[in-house]
Amino acid sequence: MPMPLSGLAQTLSNSVAKVQAExxxxxxxxxxxxxxxxxxSNGIVTRLGAQATAYGTVQNNISTAQNVISVGQTALSSVATILNQMKQIATQAASGGLQSTDLDSLNTTYTSLEAQAEALIDAASVNGVNVLGATNLVVTTGIDGATNTTVSAQNSKVGTLQTQLTGATTTVASSLVKATTSDVTVSAVVSHAQDFDMTGLPTTTSGATVTVGGLTFTAGSTGYATTTALADLFAAYISSGGVQPSVAVGKFSGSLGTVDLNGDAAQVTAASTTPGVLTLTSTADANDFVALTATAANSAATNANKAIVALTAALNAISTGQANLSAYSTGLSAQMTSAKALQSGLENTVGQIQNIDATAMQAKLQQLNNQQSIDYYLVSQMNTEAAAILSIFR
Known part of the structure; x- marks a missing residue:
């Protein structure tokens, strides 16, 4: 049974609308x-696209960190060169045979070089970040908010080695390769006693001397590690009546001075300590207690040898820092490669989901245009047929 004309018209109308929408x-x-x-599919594209963008941010983080590391590596190389020059100066000063004016000149050069080294370390910054400083550089290398890489040169900052480089005290901070003296803080005689505060003295190695009254301690190969130990050495020697410490620690010579203002012997009858402070107690006749003086001295050779030890430690620390930065740089490079690969993979997946095949789409458009032309032709034919039928009833 043929389709009624009205039904065919509706079908063609629907087809035209559908093709037009397509x-x-x-x-x-x-x-x-x-x-x-x-x-x-939109949800998948949004999620994967966000991950791809996050990996792009990770790459920026790593690139910035690599710049900081590069600056740090350059600074450490320059500082190592300077410290080697300082070590040469210290070795020259330790050898002896130099006049005090020569030592003064070497010391001026030495301290100038030290200042340059510290300035280089402090200036090794990118956007305010200094990988050689006390604060580690934390690099976000993952997109989960928890995966980070901590970068540190580990003790390569010269400032953290300042104690070693300057002989451990502000008193001798500017006198590292020449002879130095430091005063022990001495109190007045009060209630039969006198205090000798040694806490401001440097710790020392072989050759340094500390004198209280006429009693001199000369440090041995190990010396004393703390000023508390130094005060205890004096107290033990005096209280024991002259028992010497081990040869490695050092040796006492001379005497405190055992005659008071009245000519009485055994002026000092007891010695005790609080941390770093030696207390000497007199006989009952306190008014006759002769106040003693005290000094500490390091020879040029002693200071220079201490500087050599400190510089060797500093150079070792810098070597460790250089190795660590190189390892961090290599690790970050691998993470950069991984982040790029992951970002590329995610972007390709997103592209496969949402990108069109332009050639296929152009072919489809041509097909739809052809279909639309056919539909329009059929509609025009139906209009002609309808007009013919209507003419019968006129």
């Missing part, structure tokens, strides 16, 4: 370069 959709996709996705 043409508009294909044209929109061609213009945007992406497919029209359903909600589920």
């Amino acid at each position: 043409i508009v959709d294909v044209q929109n996709q061609l213009t945007a370069g992406t497919k029209t996705l359903d909600p589920a």
Whole structure:
């Protein structure tokens, strides 16, 4: 049974509308370069796209960290050169045979070089970040908010080695390769006693001397590690009546001075300590207690040898710092490669989901245009047929 004319008209009308909608959709996709996705596919594209962007941020983080590391490596190399020059100066000063004016000149050069080294370390910054400083550089190398890499040159900052470089005290901070003296803080005689505060003295190695009254302690190969130990050495020697410490620690010579103002012997009858402070107690006749003086001295050779030890430690620390930075740089490079690969993979996946095949879409558009032309032709034919039928009733 033939389809009624009205039914055929509706079918053609629906076809025209459908083809027109498809043409508009294909044209929109061609213009945007992406497919029209359903909600589920849109959600996947959004999630994967965000991850790809995050890996791009990770690459920026790593690139910035590599710049900081590069500056740090350059600074450490320069500082190592300076410290080797300082070590040469210290070795020259330790050899002896130099006049005090020569030692003064060497010391001026030495302290100038030290200042340059510290300035280089402090200036090794990128955007306010100094990998050689006390604060570690934390690099976010993952997209989960928890994966980080901590970068540190580990003790390469010369400032942290200042104690070694300057002989441990501000008193001799500017006198590192020449002879130095330091005063022990001495109190007045009060209630039969006198205090000798040694806490301001440097710790020392072989050759340094500390004198209280006429009693001199000369440090041995190990010397004393703390000023508390130094005060205890004096107290033990005096209280024991002259028992010497081990040869490695050092040796006492001379005497405190055992005659008071009245000519009485055994002026000092007891010695005790609080941390770093030696207390000498007199006989009952306190008014006759002769106040003693005290000094500490380091020879040029002693200071220079201490500087050599400190510089060797500093150079070892810098070597460790250089190795660590090199390892961090290599590790970050590997993480950069990984981040790039992950970002590329995610972007490719997103592209496969949403990107169109332009050639196929152009072919489809041509097909739809052809279909639209056919539909329009059929509609025009139906209009002609309808007009002919209507003419019968006129």
